[in-house]
Amino acid sequence: MTNQSLLPQNVLEIVHTAIAVSDLQHQIDFWQQVLGFTLEGKAEIGGSLPEDETGVPGIRSKIAMLSKGGQTIELYQPVAPQGRETYRPSPVDIGSWHLALKVTDLDELVQLSAAWGWRVRGKVAVVEEGPGPVGARLVYLHNTDGTILELVELPTAVRER
Incomplete structure (x- = not known):
């Protein structure tokens, strides 16, 4: 033991x-x-x-x-x-995962990523209450391989700390 x-x-x-x-x-x-x-x-x-x-x-x-x-x-x-198979999980599927990246211009990255085959999974969401930083903007992107990235844009006040 x-x-x-x-x-x-x-x-x-x-x-x-x-x-x-x-x-x-x-x-x-x-x-x-x-x-x-x-x-x-x-x-x-x-x-x-x-x-x-x-x-x-x-x-x-x-x-x-x-x-x-x-x-x-x-x-x-x-x-x-x-x-080999391609696994394209939904965020609610057991075993799915994502990588979250802190970014400074979420809208620009969404636009640039689209040219590379990445699509918004839902829509841009805003944190309205804790535990996350209130005012943060979040979005899930996915590609045809099944990879999911979360982009996290912190509110200006949090970024400046």
């Missing part, structure tokens, strides 16, 4: 968030040109390491590591084995 008081100490930090994509270069370009991430490197990986880690025989992927603000995103395009 593990001592419950020690468990939180075992997790030090988030290493990266990985997102499966259908077109790696297109997504690299979007994350760099629209979201301002820096490309740290690209590779193609396969063999025993990813097979052992994922439990998927014959797995092979093209990967790219991008960073911004101390966070790292791994974009990966599976190239083997065949028979």
